[in-house]
Amino acid sequence: MSLDQLYQQIILEHAKARHGSGLAAAAAPMDASSGQSHQLNPTCGDEITVRVSVAGGKVSELRWDGDGCSISMASASVLTELAEGMSVEELRTVIDSFREVLRSRGKVPADPEVLGDAAAFEGVSRYAARVKCAMLSWVAAEDALGQAAGRLTAAP
Amino acid sequence: MVATPAHLRRSAAALGNEEVLRIRNDFPILQQHVNGFPLVYLDSGATSQNPLSVLEAEQEFYEQRNSAVHRGAHHLAVEATEAFENARETVADFVGAEWDELIWTSNATEGLNLLTYSFLNASLPGAGPEAARFALAPGDELVVTEMEHHANLIPWQELAARTGAVVKFIPINDAGALDLEAAAGIIGPRTRVLAFTHASNVLGTINPVAALVALARSAGALVVLDACQSAPHLPLDVKALDVDFAVFSGHKMLGPTGIGALYGRSELLNAMPPFLTGGSMITTVTMERAGFLPSPQRFEAGTQRISQAVALAAAVNYLSETGMDRIHAWEAELGQRLVRGLESIPGIRVLGPAAGQERIGLAAFDVAGVHAHDVGQFLDSRGIAVRVGHHCAQPLHRRLGLAATTRASTYLYNTTDDVDAFLNAAADVRAYFQA
Numbered sequence: 325m326s327l328d329q330l331y332q333q334i335i336l337e338h339a340k341a342r343h344g345s346g347l348a349a350a351a352a353p354m355d356a357s358s359g360q361s362h363q364l365n366p367t368c369g370d371e372i373t374v375r376v377s378v379a380g381g382k383v384s385e386l387r388w389d390g391d392g393c394s395i396s397m398a399s400a401s402v403l404t405e406l407a408e409g410m411s412v413e414e415l416r417t418v419i420d421s422f423r424e425v426l427r428s429r430g431k432v433p434a435d436p437e438v439l440g441d442a443a444a445f446e447g448v449s450r451y452a453a454r455v456k457c458a459m460l461s462w463v464a465a466e467d468a469l470g471q472a473a474g475r476l477t478a479a480p
Numbered sequence: 481m482v483a484t485p486a487h488l489r490r491s492a493a494a495l496g497n498e499e500v501l502r503i504r505n506d507f508p509i510l511q512q513h514v515n516g517f518p519l520v521y522l523d524s525g526a527t528s529q530n531p532l533s534v535l536e537a538e539q540e541f542y543e544q545r546n547s548a549v550h551r552g553a554h555h556l557a558v559e560a561t562e563a564f565e566n567a568r569e570t571v572a573d574f575v576g577a578e579w580d581e582l583i584w585t586s587n588a589t590e591g592l593n594l595l596t597y598s599f600l601n602a603s604l605p606g607a608g609p610e611a612a613r614f615a616l617a618p619g620d621e622l623v624v625t626e627m628e629h630h631a632n633l634i635p636w637q638e639l640a641a642r643t644g645a646v647v648k649f650i651p652i653n654d655a656g657a658l659d660l661e662a663a664a665g666i667i668g669p670r671t672r673v674l675a676f677t678h679a680s681n682v683l684g685t686i687n688p689v690a691a692l693v694a695l696a697r698s699a700g701a702l703v704v705l706d707a708c709q710s711a712p713h714l715p716l717d718v719k720a721l722d723v724d725f726a727v728f729s730g731h732k733m734l735g736p737t738g739i740g741a742l743y744g745r746s747e748l749l750n751a752m753p754p755f756l757t758g759g760s761m762i763t764t765v766t767m768e769r770a771g772f773l774p775s776p777q778r779f780e781a782g783t784q785r786i787s788q789a790v791a792l793a794a795a796v797n798y799l800s801e802t803g804m805d806r807i808h809a810w811e812a813e814l815g816q817r818l819v820r821g822l823e824s825i826p827g828i829r830v831l832g833p834a835a836g837q838e839r840i841g842l843a844a845f846d847v848a849g850v851h852a853h854d855v856g857q858f859l860d861s862r863g864i865a866v867r868v869g870h871h872c873a874q875p876l877h878r879r880l881g882l883a884a885t886t887r888a889s890t891y892l893y894n895t896t897d898d899v900d901a902f903l904n905a906a907a908d909v910r911a912y913f914q915a
Contacts, residue, residue, distance in 0.1 A: 326861070327857070327858065327861040327912075330857065331854075331857075331912075331913075336913065336914060339913075340914070367869060368852070368853050368868065368869045368870075368884050369869060369870050369874070369877075369883040369884045370851075370853075370883075370884075371883075391883055392851060392853075393851035393852075393853035393854050394850075394851060394854045394913060395853070395854075397851075451857070454853070454857070457853065
């Protein structure tokens, strides 16, 4: 497998664009309808904080602050573009699908219908040391989503 | 001792590419291709490779002598004990220590934990008058440096947390050297221990041991030397350096994993309370109490890493036969080549001493706009193995304003072609990532 299959052009572009980067500029406040999660990859020091805001059962905003390799930054950027506007259930399904592909060691192909641009990370699943890089923001989003959904359910 | 065969007898001439190419033939793992390129192994700072003589020593032990040591009257037990203790003598001799001053550990990390837990035991009520010199009280100070590997930082933090002692550190300057003026102000009457690395695993700096030992002596503090990056790469004499304790890891010096050593001055080791207790380290045992053997067995409870000790002795024999002064000079040359080459690549910042300044044969660097993980992945695609991340030195990286860096580290089996292949690939990194 060549390096270009890992670093697909779309990944390199997202690593530069960093859609959704900048928690300070988030429109939605951190309140009962949002959740926030910080995740760390202790082996390389990559860090990310993801905030997910929910309104009317849909993800109204996803913003993040992070520092890490191109795979982790691109994956947060792609996640932002995918997640905003999705229902909470849809996003959970997409996160599950992404995880299944990435943990498959190349055995489960990515479905572009479900994963969109995130399908470009299929090649990462063959690089065991990089799977955590690609998953970092998605794990944070899943945690943040759970908090937001939990608060909304608990609210009177 | 077996006489050195003629073909291995060390040459007086400097180590150079021609001899290194012959040396490489002794390392089967270096003969392979990775991703279609000949393997260029530049990660010996993390773990080194094993020559055939080391692999054969371990196999020979298991085929001919394997048995428990220090017990049993049978032939194999005697052979195994002799091999084990001869290995101790060889490795002790390699670092300038007496045989009873060298304690086997799993690695340097365990050696440092052995020390800190022994000091903790000495600090507990009822430890006895002999242990008093190691006992810590609230307000006592343990001094480390800002460039320590986590292995020589966290055990001291934990010891401080349990005893009320305080950890202080000697800062580095922008050139990657310890600030000795600051050190003179930090090391004082309350300093009980000064623990520092001989050579930095990130910066490549070789620290001024004599100056630091002098400061510690004037304060009456014990000196602990982390020799992980020096024992494998330069002539080391713990007595000449006048340190109280030193640690190193076998796998960084051509030996197998699972074996390392702690050196300690004999009178200190025999006064220090043991860390691990159990079989093999005792004199008389009753249901109430036990007496402990003197060093080294005092600190070697349970069945030891026998084949690994034998293999480590084969490793230091290989190093000695090549000549540590020659290895040091060759790696210093490779280190300078690395720094000069990296400094000439736009967007690359080398950490630590500038070109022309003393450093061991490694260089860690930052590539503007490209994360270290991506740098490492790119180099791997050309068959080049380097280390990426914080190299177990997060506080040092924080001080340098970086989260992660890439490190190329050489050993006696690296040629100038290895360094050049690495430099050529490093020059292509930013273009690939459009940085």
